[in-house]
Structure formats: C-alpha cells, structure tokens
Amino acid sequence: MTTTEALSALTALEAELRAYGHALGCLNYDGETVAPRNSAPARGETMAFLSAIVHGRVTDPKTGEIIDTLLAEGDALPLKDRRRVSLLKKERDDMTLVPADEFAAYQQLMAEAMQVWHDAKLASDFAAYAPYLDKIIAYNRRFAARKDAGKPAYDVLLDGYEEGLSHETLDPFFALLRRELTPVILAVAKAPQPDTAFLEQAYPIHLQKRFTERVMQIMGIDRDDCAVGETEHPFTEGFNKHDVRITTHYHEDSVLSNLYSVVHEGGHALYELGVGDDLQGTMLSGGSSMSIHESQSRFYENLIGRSRPFCEVLLPELKSLFPQQMAGVDVEKLYRAANLSQPSLIRTEADELTYSIHVMIRYELEKAMIGGDLETRDIPGEWNRMYREYLGVDVPDDRRGCLQDSHWSFGAIGYFPSYALGSAYGVQMLQQMEKDVDVWGAVCGGSLKPITAWLGEKIHRYGQLLTPAQLVESACGGPFDPTRYVNYLKKKYGELYSL
C-alpha cells in the first residue's frame, strides 16, 4: 500500500464510519427524545448490529495496514493527517481489546440500561437498575485490565476521556477544592440567603419554550443548524457543524433550570458548530475532549450566564414573557437568585460554588467502584454518606441520589471529572479572553458573538486536531492552574454573601 493509497483508504473509511456514527447517533438521540418507551429492545438490537459493523471495520487488518503505512511516514505527513491516524489508531487499539460479540452485547446492554435507568430513576428503584450498572462496571474493569494491567483501572478510563489524565492530577485537584471551598460553603450556609420567592411560582412551559428561543438567539446559535429536544437529562449531540442537537428539561416550577440547561448545552453546541470546515467529514470534526467540551458549556452557563451583565440582558426578556411572576424583580435580585448557593442534592442544578463537590463525590465513588473497593449494591449507601459528609445534606431517595445522572448508563465512567476540570479551565480562558476582548461590553450589548469568536479562534475551529493539553496551553495562556478557579469562586461568593 502506497501512502497515497493509504490516505484515500483512510478517507473512505472515515466516510463509512461517519455514516454509521450518524445512524447510531440518530438512533440514540431518537431514543432519548421522542421514541416510545417500549422501543428500547429493538433499538438496542439495531444499535448492537451497527456497532458490530463499526467494530469489524476498525479492527479489520486492512485498517491496520492503513495505519502502519501512514505511521511510517512520520513527520513527513501533515499534522492533520498525523492526527487522523493517531485517533484512528487509538480507536483501533481500544476496539481490538474487545471481541466483536462482546462489543455488540455491550452496545445493546447500554441501550437497555438507558431505558431501565430512566424508569428506575422515576421510581427511585436502584435495585431494578443495579444488575445493569453491575454489568457496565464489570465491562469497564475488564476493558481497563486488558488495556493496561499495570495501571490503576480507573486511570485507564480517565485517560479515555482526557489524554494523559490520572489520579495524579485529580487527587490533588479535588483535595484543593475540598480544602479551599469547604470553608466558603460553610460560611455561605450561615450567611443570609437572597430572596428567591419570585422563582417559586408557576412559569408555564409553553412560555418557557419561547424563552429558550430568545436565549439561543442571544447566544448566537442558528436554529437552522441546531435543534432543541426535551429529555429527562439534558445533553448535546453533534453530527456535524450543520446538525447539532441540544436538549433541555422543562419544569413549570423552575424557570432557571431550563435557562441554565439551555445555556450549558448551548455552550457545547457552539463548540460543535464552530469546528473548522476543513475538518468536517474527518475523524477530527468533534470536540477535542470531554474536559474541553465541558469548559465551553460551563463557561457559558456560569462565567457568562450567571454574571450580572447577562442577568441584565435576561431581565427584560423574562419580564416580557412572565410579567406577573417577575413583578418587582430587578437585576440585582435576579443575579443573586441565579447565584444562590446552598448545599443541595442535584449536580446539574447546583450552584457554581458547591458544584465541584458534587463532582468530587462522583470521582471518589467511581475510583472505588472501578478499583474494586465498592460493590454495586453499596453505591447508594456510600453516595448518601458522602453527601452527608461533604455537603451536609440527607439524600431522601435514590432518584435525587445516585440515580440522578444518566452517565453510567451510557458507559461513561471516568467522565465526571471533566466537569470540574472544564470549569477550572474556563476561568483561565476567561482571564485570558479579557485581555483581548471587551467581554462584559459584549454581554451588556446582548450579543455573545465576540466571546464565541474568541473561543472559536482558540478552541472550536481546531476540533480534535490539537490535544486537550495543547488547547489548554494556548487558550489559557499557560498550564493548568486550579488555584485561579478556586480564587475566582472565593471572590465571587465572598462578594455575593458579604463574607
């Protein structure tokens, strides 16, 4: 095989994998959003079948030949092609560890687990879900052992979400957050809380839907490229830069829940929508890593979305849609309500200050689960114990406890730390951005375009061309420094609560 042949075979393979990925993504999105409840088993079969074909194509000896031929070129190959090969090799190495039938069975297991989780969550029935979770944990432990038996299994999984990430970074990171933030959380809990009575009213869902449209407009998301669905657990799915989907969840009694879901998922969407045209159709067309992805979503949600200037922009929109509910609310009141901090049960609705503690609890739990130190049946008890210990809250049921997140059901163990890492990256990016862009002037003007343009330039356009570490280095103007995140939170909440 010549280099030219290998490159054109790579392009053809990418087209195949793109088609299967698109079909699988569509089946998954459909299943999460609109499919009827009883559709899960047949969808699981179809997804298992298609995944097995992907597995077959990636592990095919011919794919190995493409990789070997192109790797032999070394630096003679342009960066883009080198990166395509290295990502394909990573995928091939991972898939080669799992026989085709085991791989397909795992896809089906996950499809079914999503449905079971959904029902179990509503019924607060961990026992119904446990057998599925147990198998997902077992698969991940097995996979990690095969991939690198010399490394702690959880480190192997972490590396899958963020190249090079391990407990060596995360243990001190979370220790820092625990040490520095716990006193602030305790002080805030004792301080007088803002008046949030205006939020405790009915905000009709059909009006909240119109609010969603306005928020997306302010964010500069073209609805012709991005759909909005509804799910139990909001998420983003991107097929290409002209087909991104975000989802949200409407609660009549919680207008901010939908708002911040849309802003968070909108941040993910802007990343996918901003990947360079030259990368479309290649393996490099998605976001770089989960942490970089979460840095974008949490950037919009918190650094921008929960800022005073953004509340200024939102206020007239809210007043026009909900005149009665918002009567007498001014910017300061909205800003303080949007930043209410208190130890709580639900991660996705947690304030910025306590958020990372929710993540830290999941990190510790997953490390124990995958390390073999925690049986599946003991997860609820351990979850509740840690919520008591670190956040001082009693978990009343598993729906609001260990069944709240969907991640484990789609096999994502080792993903949660991305949220905290991404939040920390975001603070560094903002500080860097402020040197180049009039961030708050843009927000006050009601358009996030200059902000998105900066992120587009530094991060979005690269897709997966650069590694997470390269992106952090370039967008943050220096290496990862979590003290800046901690200091940002201490300052913001110190001011909010006059500590």
Add this chain to the structure above:
Amino acid sequence: MTTTEALSALTALEAELRAYGHALGCLNYDGETVAPRNSAPARGETMAFLSAIVHGRVTDPKTGEIIDTLLAEGDALPLKDRRRVSLLKKERDDMTLVPADEFAAYQQLMAEAMQVWHDAKLASDFAAYAPYLDKIIAYNRRFAARKDAGKPAYDVLLDGYEEGLSHETLDPFFALLRRELTPVILAVAKAPQPDTAFLEQAYPIHLQKRFTERVMQIMGIDRDDCAVGETEHPFTEGFNKHDVRITTHYHEDSVLSNLYSVVHEGGHALYELGVGDDLQGTMLSGGSSMSIHESQSRFYENLIGRSRPFCEVLLPELKSLFPQQMAGVDVEKLYRAANLSQPSLIRTEADELTYSIHVMIRYELEKAMIGGDLETRDIPGEWNRMYREYLGVDVPDDRRGCLQDSHWSFGAIGYFPSYALGSAYGVQMLQQMEKDVDVWGAVCGGSLKPITAWLGEKIHRYGQLLTPAQLVESACGGPFDPTRYVNYLKKKYGELYSL
C-alpha cells in the same frame, strides 16, 4: 445450499435488512420531525450510503441462491416462508434493475428533495422544486421501462404499491366516482351549509396536544408503543409493533385538522401495532399494501371518526378542554361541521365526498407525467386546470396547489390511488364488520377496541403474509365493489344536506 441453510441465511439477511431499515427509518423520521433545517445534505449522504449497502446485500448473488433454493421447494415450504421468499425476490428483482450507484444517488436525491419541497411549499415556489421533481419522475420512468417495457410505465409503478393494480381497474373506478359523485358535489354546493362559526376561533395548541392524548386513548393506542411527532405533512412510520410513530400538524385556527390527522394516522398505527407476533422481525412485519394501509387509516378517520356516535364521544372532551370555544355546540352541530362538504384546495383536509376527486386529479396527472404527456414545468398549470374543471375552485398559489403533498419528494408516484381505493375497501369492511360486531354500540361506549379487534383478526395480524387481494376478499366478504363506496357517500351526504 440446503433448504435449512437457505432458511437460516434468509433469517440472517432479514435481521441485517431490519437493522438497516430501522436506521434509515429513524434518520428519515428524525429529518421529518426534529432535525434542524441545514441537516439535510449530510443526512442524505448517510442515507445514500446505508441504502447502497442494502442494495448490495439484496442484489448479492448469495441472496439469489437463497431465493432459488427456497423457490425450488415449491409448496413444500410453509406459507409464511414462501411469502418471505416471494417478497424478497420482488425486492431483489426491482433492485437488480438499478445499478448500485444510481440507487444510492436516488436515495440522496429524495432526501434533498424533501427539504427543498418543504421550503418550496412554504414559499409557494414551484420553480425551486421542479429540478428535483423532474429527476424523480425521470428515475421512475427509467425504472418502469427497465422493469417491463411492454407495459405502460405508470401501470408498472401502480403495481409496486398494490400487486396487480393497473389503469384497467383505476380508469373505470375513477370514472365511476366522477360520474356518480359530481352531481352530488354540485347539489351540496347549492344546499345550505352548516354553521361552523365555532370552529373559526383560536384553539390553543398546548390544549390541542392534550386533546390528541385523549383521542389516542379512545382509539386504544398504547402511548408506550406509539409516539406522536409534528410535521408539515402528517404521516406514520412503523419500525416494529412496539415502535410506531405518527405525526400531526397543529393549527391554532383548526382544531379538526389535528383531530382528523391523529385519527387517520392512528388508523395506520393500529395496523402496524396489530401485526402478529409470529411475523415480527421477518419481512412480513409491515402492512400489506398502501391501499390496505389507507383502508385502515381512512376507516378510522371517516367511517368511525366522522360518524355521529364518535362526535358524541368527542363532544364532552372538547367541551372540557375548550369550554368557551365550544359553548352552545351540540352533537348535531359538531357532526355536521365535521362533515361539512365543499370543493376545496387541500386533499388532506377535504371532506369524504370530495376527497376522491382530489385523488382522481392526482391519478390523471401522474398518468400523464409518467406517460410522457406532461412536462414537469406544466404540472402547476394542469393541476390548476383540473381543480377548476372537477372541483370548480381556483388555485391561488402552488402552496395550496401542486406543492401541497410530500409524496413525490419521497419518490411515491403511483401511491395516491391507494387513498381512494382504501376508502372504498373500508366501506365494504364496515358493512361486513357490522354483521359481527356492535360497531356503533362500541363507539358510543367510548372504546374502539371491538372494532380494532375485528380488523386485527381479519387484516392486521396477517402483516404482509397475505396479498392485498386476499385481504380484501376475506375482510370485505367478497370482491372489490366500488358501487358500495359510492352508495355510502350518496346516502350519507343526501341525509346531511337533505338532497
């Protein structure tokens, strides 16, 4: 290849085709319902790619070997297996006529045509759509010529939707409808019209959605097996008996439009939901033909849905959701408004009496289009001329003229006659059903279960096991007899309008 080997290869092939069909159906449904506008080109590529794989599998010599081996068994093979083979052979024969690349390009063309049609309809811009329609017509003419150059091309297409159907049945059928119904239509137009002022009010869409749920409940459709989406043009998609999707279109100023879309598509859904368990997963698991499918949808929509007893059941539901709009409306008023007959522009919203004339116009147009007697650019003019001649209405724009239906965009030329045929079959089925079941007692009692059970027994459970002709014969208690349809309409409208 032994018979046993061939049977197990057939089962394996069915599983493959089912998975690809499921993925393609899901991509299509997603595209029609929730995908963002700019997603069409990439979806077209993916669908073309997957269709090409299906084409490859069906035209594979090994598939020919399976068919030949099993055909050689003749009647020694059980009916179910014989039918599986014969349907596979039909699909293979058809696909073999079209080279793989032409087939894939056609799939992509259709995916793009759907999007272009959608926009062109909204803008009433036939010129933008014409190049796509032109290619779709050319493909269908080419296909028909390859399949049977000795037959009129349109007959070849008709046969694809209903085995054995040709102009020899349809010319006299539509001539009968024209001859017998035109005088009634004219008489009705001169008669005093019912009072429909109560319909010309705003019926908020979020309340109409609740009404949809009640209607589906009355129809006995389990929402865990059947989802409801929203599209420009309502349709039904069935993946298997636990995953059926119907769509509707909400118009704030037309509560009956949504109602009868839901009842119509609900009829399609009940068919798919009622296919026998023993046929699931095989090629026989869908509905038998388009006419049989439409016989079910039009049965529920008109024979049941527009009956006086059904209006009795709906009235309290409507009054409870729309107390102001429905003030002073009694059953007779609702019944007469639901059966308002007047020559109109839109097929899907036409009354029972004029409906078949809309279909007849499409039949004549398609015959000319495919027969080579009508250029694509002349379609709007010819459409408008026929609406003037046969229904006495002036078509103000193509949005309400030849761009109103989606069918041509998904390649369905020869499909429209199914609606009229199905409507006629339905009347025969109802007359037969009334011998066995207290149809109107059941409707008055607010449950369609006994009706659906009868149709389930006679039609639904057979899926594609029996031919359309066999089903008509068995469910109608005799051969097709369109005079019964004509007499039913004359009687119903004679009474309604005191002719």
